[in-house]
Amino acid sequence: MQTLERLRKRLMSIDGKSYKAYKGISGSYQGPDFILYIDYVQGDPFASPSRVRVRVSQDAARFPGEAYETKPRRVALEDFINRQLVKAIRKFAKGDRGSGKSGLISVDQPGQQVLERTAVVVNGDFVEARISIGLPAKGRRVLGQQAVVMLTEELPAIAKNTLFYQSLPQDALWEHVHSVEDQEYLRQQLEKHDLVAFIANGAILPRESGISDRPLDKNKAVPFESPKSLEVSFTLPNNGEVTGMGIPKGVTLIVGGGYHGKSTLLQAIQKGIYNHIPGDGRERVVTVPSAVKIRAEDGRRVEKVDISPFINNLPYGQDTTEFSSEDASGSTSQAANIMEALEMKSKLLLLDEDTSATNFMIRDVRMQRLVAKDKEPITPFIDKVRQLSEKMDVSTIMVIGGSGDYFDVADNVIMLDEYHVHDVTEQAKSIADSLKTGRSKEGGASFGSIPRRIPQKESFNPQKGKKNKIVARGTSSLQFGRYTIDLSQVEQLVDISQTQAVGDIIYYTARKYFDGKSLYEALQLTYGDIEEKGLDVISPFYGQHPGNYALPRPYEVAAAINRLRSLKVK
Ligand code: ADP
Ligand code: MG
Numbered sequence: 001m002q003t004l005e006r007l008r009k010r011l012m013s014i015d016g017k018s019y020k021a022y023k024g025i026s027g028s029y030q031g032p033d034f035i036l037y038i039d040y041v042q043g044d045p046f047a048s049p050s051r052v053r054v055r056v057s058q059d060a061a062r063f064p065g066e067a068y069e070t071k072p073r074r075v076a077l078e079d080f081i082n083r084q085l086v087k088a089i090r091k092f093a094k095g096d097r098g099s100g101k102s103g104l105i106s107v108d109q110p111g112q113q114v115l116e117r118t119a120v121v122v123n124g125d126f127v128e129a130r131i132s133i134g135l136p137a138k139g140r141r142v143l144g145q146q147a148v149v150m151l152t153e154e155l156p157a158i159a160k161n162t163l164f165y166q167s168l169p170q171d172a173l174w175e176h177v178h179s180v181e182d183q184e185y186l187r188q189q190l191e192k193h194d195l196v197a198f199i200a201n202g203a204i205l206p207r208e209s210g211i212s213d214r215p216l217d218k219n220k221a222v223p224f225e226s227p228k229s230l231e232v233s234f235t236l237p238n239n240g241e242v243t244g245m246g247i248p249k250g251v252t253l254i255v256g257g258g259y260h261g262k263s264t265l266l267q268a269i270q271k272g273i274y275n276h277i278p279g280d281g282r283e284r285v286v287t288v289p290s291a292v293k294i295r296a297e298d299g300r301r302v303e304k305v306d307i308s309p310f311i312n313n314l315p316y317g318q319d320t321t322e323f324s325s326e327d328a329s330g331s332t333s334q335a336a337n338i339m340e341a342l343e344m345k346s347k348l349l350l351l352d353e354d355t356s357a358t359n360f361m362i363r364d365v366r367m368q369r370l371v372a373k374d375k376e377p378i379t380p381f382i383d384k385v386r387q388l389s390e391k392m393d394v395s396t397i398m399v400i401g402g403s404g405d406y407f408d409v410a411d412n413v414i415m416l417d418e419y420h421v422h423d424v425t426e427q428a429k430s431i432a433d434s435l436k437t438g439r440s441k442e443g444g445a446s447f448g449s450i451p452r453r454i455p456q457k458e459s460f461n462p463q464k465g466k467k468n469k470i471v472a473r474g475t476s477s478l479q480f481g482r483y484t485i486d487l488s489q490v491e492q493l494v495d496i497s498q499t500q501a502v503g504d505i506i507y508y509t510a511r512k513y514f515d516g517k518s519l520y521e522a523l524q525l526t527y528g529d530i531e532e533k534g535l536d537v538i539s540p541f542y543g544q545h546p547g548n549y550a551l552p553r554p555y556e557v558a559a560a561i562n563r564l565r566s567l568k569v570k
Helices: 004-013 019-025 071-092 144-160 170-192 262-271 330-343 365-370 385-392 404-409 425-434 496-512 519-533 554-563
Strands: 027-031 034-040 050-057 120-122 126-133 195-200 207-209 212-215 231-236 240-248 251-256 285-287 291-294 302-305 323-325 348-352 395-399 412-417 420-423 470-473 477-480 483-486
Touching: 004 019, 004 027, 004 144, 034 144, 050 144, 071 120, 071 126, 071 144, 071 170, 126 144, 170 195, 170 231, 170 240, 170 285, 195 231, 195 262, 195 395, 240 412, 251 262, 251 385, 251 404, 262 285, 262 291, 262 348, 262 395, 291 330, 302 330, 302 554, 323 330, 330 554, 385 395, 404 425, 412 425, 470 496, 477 496, 483 554, 496 519, 496 554, 519 554
Parallel strands: 251 395, 251 412, 291 348, 348 395
Antiparallel strands: 027 034, 034 050, 050 126, 120 126, 195 240, 195 285, 207 212, 231 240, 302 323, 412 420, 470 477, 477 483
């Protein structure tokens, strides 16, 4: 291996030369206590930045085994180091020093969730940080001296402060690791106790603003408090006993006046599939991992989904067992969203009246009288929600402030009153008994069949022109070849690095497994590979710098595939 000194000399020797001369620096270099891998060198200062890895052997890094011996601990530790890297870069990297991305040093930037990522790797042999570098230039000429500073001074200073156990704030490190472990534990308890979600007393659910995922100021937020009747307690592995509201399997309504905090509670539940950082306020809010937010999404594409449990007899005899649309309506899109979630074996559906199609949710007795059933294609959700729960073990939590018809089909009704939660199941049931709706039940005795679709490999062409182009644009859209997938309504995608991973998982699965297997089976196989080989496996740069990925769930990958306008299924 070459020395860092060698790199320094090489950079000085190309000072002032054309930018292409940088290409010669790729390779690996031994520094004091670390190895620098230069995996990819950008073609010009405006192109996507160069990719390097800094690796420290555990002999020098000395992280105790307990900090990464289980997967939740390892993910938490990697996430913690990742956050420290962000801080150290801010401190030690001078930044902008010329044209384009010159001077940039960056690493993946985690938000409020603790996700499995590829930015930092910790194992028994080494600790490694995957970093992007804008090799500096003036115009298109190499700034050799500046590159020397970045690669042989700034980068080592960043590494020194983040990749060695002794240099990290250890109380915070262990708080991070222990908190994530507790959250994993809590989530595992749900199934054992026939619960689908848990919200600890004291949790802070509201967020700072509509565009910020940080907690609302402690002085303004009303901490969560469970009604006594729904209270459950658990003993955490690290932080003692925790008490809060357990939402049982079945059908749960969240009711209450407008602006009393209903949607905020549901949103915390839908994010409870993820672990959160200490201080987030939701670090003891957990939900079963297969929970899927369901909403109306008019305009989305639908490809041959059996929506017949909800929609039948469309005008002009359109088939709804293989329903396709380039521009679905509110109700058909919501039906497709449910059927696709069931196809992926979701066990918990989350609905909010704010984002649902009214005609999909309810059809009251007066409307039943006026519009005959054979003139109404929609069987409303109210007539299906119990079948889902009783026959298929699929629970629902829904915000419904506007229709008491649902009292008839609910197992639990919780009411928000000025952000305080009350169990009003008894009252709701006695109201339902004394005030009969008189509706007739629609849609038959059984739920109907669940789709099993086989995507065709040809649907997935990552090329735009001659090059592969799979690029995340925030969490709201993903470019896949010539197509842009609209993910703005896929609410449980929380990080741009997840969006990027969604794109590369689609391409990986298309290459390896979309050969006659169903959507569900093919994604299962891909996730098996990820579990076995790590998230790096989906990268075209496998073995080098694997890009910036955070793990999405199969549900979000399926959601993206379902919205890809070139998707064809058999
Ligand atoms: P609803 O769905 O019942 O109409 P929202 O959940 O949208 O109400 O909440 C209305 C407002 O109240 C939002 O601005 C939200 O941030 C705020 N809010 C929600 N829960 C709390 C709470 N526990 N403490 C303080 N503010 C809250
Ligand atoms: Mg609301």
